[in-house]
Amino acid sequence: xxxxxxEDLAKVGLSFIxxxxxxxxxxxxxxxxxxxxxxxxxxxxxxxxxDIDQKCELHDKGIVKAVxxxxxxxxxxxxxxxxxxxxxxxxxxxxxxIECVFHKYCFPDGLxxxxxxxxxENLGKQDGDCAKGFNLTKVHLRIIE
Numbered sequence: 001x002x003x004x005x006x007e008d009l010a011k012v013g014l015s016f017i018x019x020x021x022x023x024x025x026x027x028x029x030x031x032x033x034x035x036x037x038x039x040x041x042x043x044x045x046x047x048x049x050x051d052i053d054q055k056c057e058l059h060d061k062g063i064v065k066a067v068x069x070x071x072x073x074x075x076x077x078x079x080x081x082x083x084x085x086x087x088x089x090x091x092x093x094x095x096x097x098i099e100c101v102f103h104k105y106c107f108p109d110g111l112x113x114x115x116x117x118x119x120x121e122n123l124g125k126q127d128g129d130c131a132k133g134f135n136l137t138k139v140h141l142r143i144i145e
Contacts, residue, residue, distance in 0.1 A: 001069050002066055002067070003037065003067060004054060004065065005067050006058075006060060006063075007053070007063040008059075010046065010049045010064075011049065012046055012048065012049060015043055015045045015072050016043070016044055017042070017043050017044075018039065018040055018042055019040065020040045028056075030054060030056070030064075034064075044069040044072060049065055049066075049067050050065065052066040054066070071110070073140060074109075074143070075141070076091075076105050076107075076139065077134075079134070079137075080135045086119065087118070088116060088144065089117055091114065091117050091141070095132075100131050101128070102128075102136070105136075105138060115144075116143070117141040117143050117144060118142050119139050120140040123140060
């Protein structure tokens with residue numbers, strides 16, 4: 001997938017969450033190649049920086065670069081009973097409203113309830129007790145597109 005990103009940010013390995021297009025993007029001639037192929041709330045990682053520059057009024061230096069991106073692999077907690085490396089799961093956000101130290105792993109940025117994922121790696125049980133009493137294991141996930 002190709003998109004455009006500010007010249008200062010165009011570095012292989014950089015990850016970002018797409019928060020939606022700016023209002024001025026609607027009339028931009030590069031909209032289709034820049035923001036139309038991105039999904040709001042998703043996390044992407046730059047895999048290659050092209051030697052192509054364009055002007056863009058939204059970025060600090062007024063220049064964007066073409067970059068190749070992919071959806072980022074993610075880390076998160078899932079029910080320990082579902083952890084089998086290589087298996088496909090449907091991600092379910094936990095029924096929890098507590099803001100605790102584990103929150104970022106129970107609700108990882110870029111992962112949406114109902115996403116189909118493959119478990120790439122078992123990263124072990126959570127350190128400490130879940131305030132809701134859930135039995136959780138941290139896993140490395142890839143969204144299946």
